[in-house]
Amino acid sequence: MTKLYNDPADFRQELLDGFVAAYSRLVRRVPNASGVMALGAPQPGKVAVVIGGGSGHYPAFCGYVGPGLADAAVMGNVFAAPSAEQVYRVTKAVAADRGVLYCYGNYSGDVLNFDLAEERCREEGLDVRSVRVTDDVASAGKGQEADRRGVAGDFFVFKAAGASAVRGDALAEVERLAAKANQRTRSFGVAFGGCTLPGQREALFHVAPGRMELGLGVHGEPGVESSHMRPAAEVANLLVTALLADTPSGAGGRVAVLVNGLGSTQYEELFVLYKDVHQRLLAAGLEPFQPIVAEAVTSLDMAGCSLSLLWLDEELQPLLEAPCRSAAYTN
Amino acid sequence: MTKLYNDPADFRQELLDGFVAAYSRLVRRVPNASGVMALGAPQPGKVAVVIGGGSGHYPAFCGYVGPGLADAAVMGNVFAAPSAEQVYRVTKAVAADRGVLYCYGNYSGDVLNFDLAEERCREEGLDVRSVRVTDDVASAGKGQEADRRGVAGDFFVFKAAGASAVRGDALAEVERLAAKANQRTRSFGVAFGGCTLPGQREALFHVAPGRMELGLGVHGEPGVESSHMRPAAEVANLLVTALLADTPSGAGGRVAVLVNGLGSTQYEELFVLYKDVHQRLLAAGLEPFQPIVAEAVTSLDMAGCSLSLLWLDEELQPLLEAPCRSAAYTN
Amino acid sequence: MSAVVVVTQSLHKAVDVFQAREQELGRLDAAAGDGDHGATMLRGLRAADAAVGGADPQSAGDLLVQAGEAFADAAGGASGALFGAFFTAAGRKLSTGDESAAGVSEALRAGLALVVKLGKAVEGDKTLIDALSPFVAAFDAAVAGGEGAASAWHVALPAAEKGAAATAAMVARRGRAARLGERSRGGVDPGAQSVVYLLSAVDAVLQESCAANSSIL
Amino acid sequence: MSAVVVVTQSLHKAVDVFQAREQELGRLDAAAGDGDHGATMLRGLRAADAAVGGADPQSAGDLLVQAGEAFADAAGGASGALFGAFFTAAGRKLSTGDESAAGVSEALRAGLALVVKLGKAVEGDKTLIDALSPFVAAFDAAVAGGEGAASAWHVALPAAEKGAAATAAMVARRGRAARLGERSRGGVDPGAQSVVYLLSAVDAVLQESCAANSSIL
């Protein structure tokens, strides 16, 4: 339950103020807009990577702004996509001379608003492209990959886009690589308990004691299936099985791994889970590459976790390995 | 509530296995001991910094092992100090030729076990010193600083010790600087909800709806005072006031700041809180230095947060600024 | 009552209505989505109301454009973009056309067309379209049958209500809820319900104005 | 029943007792500490029991030393170090001294002395000392009065129980709970309660052994 707030209507504004006050060594507020930009932006000679979405998912999105990652993040209200107007303003603030790539999770609200901003920028002659993250296998079946929503896989796609942009790749190339990272990323999550919007007393949803929800969305969208709670080893098995069943075409044997906590689930639990995830991946003949066990894309105080795999190749691996610096992730 | 586990009796073992499997690029398991050591340890020419304590506080303690931070972490069971035997074994595994510094929170169990290990090592001719972190102003009054327990201030003390050791300082100097960092660090915390030990169905304590506990310990030790829940701005005021009232002697005007989440409290809430913390520090004539808003020392899934301030000087600031790399903190 | 006053009073009324309905709409959204629909609509309407309240008296169309822009920006999310686009497109049409019943009808059609173009939903997808589209058709028919705007509005309202109610039996194919498949069946679509509350707020203003025996609409 | 058998059977019995008491001791610890005392004791006792069970039959003193080391290592925490030290120091004394009642008395005193030395607690600090110290004194007195070990143990047990019960009214001055000041008053100290359960487990074994009319102790 959200406990620390003043007027719930000011929540987005105040969290951005606090974020920028804390991390002024990395970011500043986009003037007159609900967004955060890297200190060095706009950076001539570089494609600008603009990420964004609703609030409530920190480190997504503002935690990933900085050198080697995003140039800016547009921040909507809790669980609400930012408006097209805000996306537009942030874009104008960070666009340099090589164009702009939008990267965001594939949700109706985000698509509508980023698309409107993209159209407006294009009318002004600014080259803007978009890569929508669609990693959640629970949200649409095989063959409908483009309809899937974006969850923790955001992290891999942002990292790939940021690393490509910072080394000077052209917009079409940054777009291609981000799209490729997305095309090869799969996630699946489970939830054990609901989250509560600031100022609300009732949780968005409840998970009955002793049960868990499979495939639940990061905004509390109900899962695709409900199950009794299982030991960590079985949950690991279930997550790995769901992803391997959806292995993307052209996949190799090396996978970047992200075990993501949604909010209330402890790091210790994530490590207990990872123990078996690791063994299952090895057993499936896969080589886990620089696994990350952390809170990368949260959902307020939801209890639960997800597993994301990115099947690497020789193009993508260096992008994940590349250095970067941001409030939430430094490599 | 802890949800992801197998046999609760295996929790420590499994989380360590998972941690080491995930971060094998940074750490490895200490052979035959409940601990984690940096890949480069033992490192000749360098004082070894050994941290540790009970599990349930990730990133403390194993998340802070790596270059520029600790050489090893000894990990006890959940909320139980590691045994003297384990401390001893880990010490022997990472001690090089410049001695060893123990850094840990000041709790009866930790003191007893680290002291026993220290004594045993000394008998073997190994120079071991200890710095106990005592930052929690809620746990003992002024004049009794040495009786205070260690909470999120651990982070600053570990960072100072790690940075001093890695640049080649002698043991006495590493000890002096870690002790100085501790002497100048103050923390105060509030809790909004209890945490649950793995396998237990009942929380360790409960905070009634609409109330909060002031000065609660990171293991659920009851707070020094109970209060009605307040808006974030008032909580910020209360935290800053408590720390400023306890300003250490010799304090300057620049303070390192850590707003620490205990587990279930959202990052967004911590930023909303930080907005007012920042303003209050400025109003008090203090200059916040590279603030960190993160989960640095957690308490399973407890809801709550703490504020830590380290009054810097020209010796300590470079230690905090120095580069480091670990699973949880890279600078 | 002038068309300008109808717009400003309707927004004012809508703020009251959505304040009372915020929790209910949130719960409808929580059933299959993310629970923010009530808060999003209220945020948008407050901003629209404020934008229009501060503006110099202009044409109703210009006011609607301003309201739509303020709504879209403050609300965000899917409904911010879609309701905002509806207001803006309707306002544009109104300010270039006339404020007769036929002009209002054209404006509504323009608004609906943009929402469909942006959101790509068709009737039966369990979205706000399921309330808005039948309303616009019924309003059109009433106007073609010779009704004035206020009376056509009142006559058409049940079509929106019926459309919204029918979403309960639908499986979502657009928006957040679309990922749920069969599990999205059972609840009324929050966006469709909001359409009903919005149109009802306008209706209330129009009926009051008729009772006071004004003319324009 | 030999002293070796008393040690092994007592540990075995203690595992059963603490299994039944784990939750209760956890709750006592949660009141002012961190709630892990029951789990910690049980973990330690299981390890001690396993270590001793696997060992070749040796002297009771050596077994106690091994039990103490296994206990301390597996339990961790404050009680791991302190109970472990008690067993180890008592065992060392027993294996260098004799296994008569006077020898047991000396061993108990050696154990207590190390616990006091390490933990620096005195009676009244609301720790396990408040149960252990009166027990050792009462045992001593009973032995001095001519009782055999088993009967002295039985006679001394109420002193531990009384000491543990008295901790409820104390303010903690050592260990985790010491930070609470006045708020630590009210509950029995978990470590003191564990002393009672441990001593009672030994007593049960000794009384059975007497009933079976054995001799050594």
Ligand SMILES: Nc1ncnc2c1ncn2[C@@H]1O[C@H](COP(=O)(O)OP(=O)(O)O)[C@@H](O)[C@H]1O
């Ligand atoms: N593509 C779309 N076309 C038409 N209406 C849509 C579309 N996507 C979403 N909606 C409408 O928006 C409503 C949800 O609004 P809201 O909760 O405010 O946005 P979000 O889904 O971004 O949280 C849905 O109930 C539906 O009526």
Ligand SMILES: Nc1ncnc2c1ncn2[C@@H]1O[C@H](COP(=O)(O)OP(=O)(O)O)[C@@H](O)[C@H]1O
């Ligand atoms: N310094 C000390 N001297 C004597 N006994 C102590 C001391 N510190 C703690 N204890 C005992 O240990 C008990 C707590 O044990 P336990 O919960 O297992 O350890 P921890 O405090 O490390 O969680 C207390 O109830 C008290 O009896």
Ligand SMILES: [Mg+2]
């Ligand atoms: Mg939303």
Ligand SMILES: [Mg+2]
């Ligand atoms: Mg403990």
Ligand SMILES: [Mg+2]
């Ligand atoms: Mg919604």
Ligand SMILES: [Mg+2]
């Ligand atoms: Mg304890």
